[in-house]
Amino acid sequence: MSNFNVAKFGGTSVANFEAMSRCAAIVENNPETKLVVSSACSGVTNLLVALANGVQDQQQRSDILTQLAEIHDAILNQLNDPTHAASEVYSLLDTVTSLAEAASIQASNKLTDHLVACGELMSTHILTQLMIERGINAVRFDIRDVLRTDSHFGRAEPDVAAIRELASDTLLPLCREHVVVTQGFIGSDEEGNTTTLGRGGSDYSAALIAEAVQASGLEIWTDVPGIYTTDPRIAPNAAPIAEISFSEASEMANFGAKILHPSTLVPALRHDIPVFVGSSKAPEQGGTWIRHQVESSPLFRALALRNNQTMVTLRSAKMFHAYGFLAKVFEILAKHKVSVDLITTSEISVSLTLDQTGTSGGAPSLPQAAREELEELCSVKVEHNLSVVALIGNNMSESKGYAKQVFGTLEDFNLRMICYGASQHNLCFLLRESEAKQAIQKLHVELFER
Ligand code: ADP
Ligand code: ASP
Ligand code: MG
Secondary structure (H helix, E strand, O other): OOOOOEEEOOOHHHHHHHHHHHHHHHHHHHOEEEEEEOOOOOOOHHHHHHOOOOOHHHHHHHHHHOOOHHHHHHHHOOOOHHHHHHHHHHHHHHHHHHHHHHHHHHOOOOOOOOHHHHHHHHHHHHHHHHHHHHHOOEEOOOOHOOEEEEEOOOOOOOOHHHHHHHHHHHHHHHHHHHEEEOOOOEEEOOOEEEEEEOOOOHHHHHHHHHHOOOOOEEEEEEEEOOOOOOOOOOOOOOOOEEEEEEHHHHHHHHOOOOOOOOOOOOHHHOOOOEEEEEOOHHHOOOOOEEEEOOOOOOOEEEEEEEEEEEEEEEEEEEHHOOOOHHHHHHHHHHHHOOOEEEEEOOOEEEEEEEEOOOOOOOOOOHHHHHHHHOOOOEEEOOOOOOOEEEEEEEHHHHOOOOOHHHHHHOOOOOOOEEEEOOOOOOEEEEEHHHHHHHHHHHHHHHOOOO
């Protein structure tokens, strides 16, 4: 299909009846939108995660279940004919109840994925019915029939080739006749077990599905009118960016800008699908276009923040003018499947941060066995409660003069590590978590507000 748009709506965009109605209006306004990917209603995934972690207290469990029922009931009650959607939602709530009981006895990643997936399964029943009632030829589709992943519960990896094949067999034909409403975040492995792509994963789902159906556009509808120069909750004068390149936006997502799941742009880039980010509350305000080619490539584009960083510092006099030391360090890290994110070295020490992938956002830790092996080689210091702030821009390592501006602004901060030079697009540094927001605020004023 040539003009084929995929629209993804995040949790706040489907939080209640009014919000869902705005999503429907956005779909109505673009006849090219054939596929809608929806998150769970705002707050629902957090409640389901709490249950999946195994709430022992029966009363607490039933309170959470009541909250879940209330969120969905409030929307169901405003539908003209809630019968079908309500019976599906209640039967999913029954599933949630029994899975929550099982989790209180023994929690597992597999069970968690099954449980948290119920959020998206419920919201899409309601959204489909709401769209039908507005006259949209909508049909609900269970994306687990297409979005094939491995069995890494909690952060499953998609099987792109399988997804494409399954999509062309089942999903694409349906999109020719209908507006298909489906779930973000969830998938299934080869055995049919429900999996999830990690928190915030609906963006990634939407991009994977857009790639599989060879869509010509992907819209990410959220609660802000585009990608801002930094998180507007941190810097009140942050401003939306009209156009940004894939490389810059990928760096932002990688360095923690919550607006996009870090992997979102990978499928879009593979298929050169332009991505639009806008606010479902105010679509008329426009948003950000992420494209291959952009008109301007400013030196400074944005600031991103990632908390919960773990820094490991390894020190040994043996490193002095010796060869093979770093190779040994990385051999040990690789053996224990420790993935490294940032790294800096000096004559006798090396500092690195641990990759957060697979930690569901918490601080990654250095496995004890890895630590013991490293200690045979050198001294090992592990520090937590750190944040990485990334300054995203263009041609940074080829430009002169701005380091003074950046580091002058940060003179009162204790920078623990600075990474610069490997990428044209970022300069990033590590500092105490308690100071990170303030560092962003100061940098934003200096680099983006003057
Ligand atoms: P959704 O539920 O729609 O996926 P998210 O809460 O995951 O929405 O992402 C949107 C939020 O991302 C915004 O409300 C904003 O606070 C945050 N955010 C972080 N960095 C940025 C940025 N650079 N530009 C815009 N929003 C950002
Ligand atoms: N509902 C999931 C979450 O809250 C996925 C998403 O919204 O992107 O993480
Ligand atoms: Mg999100």
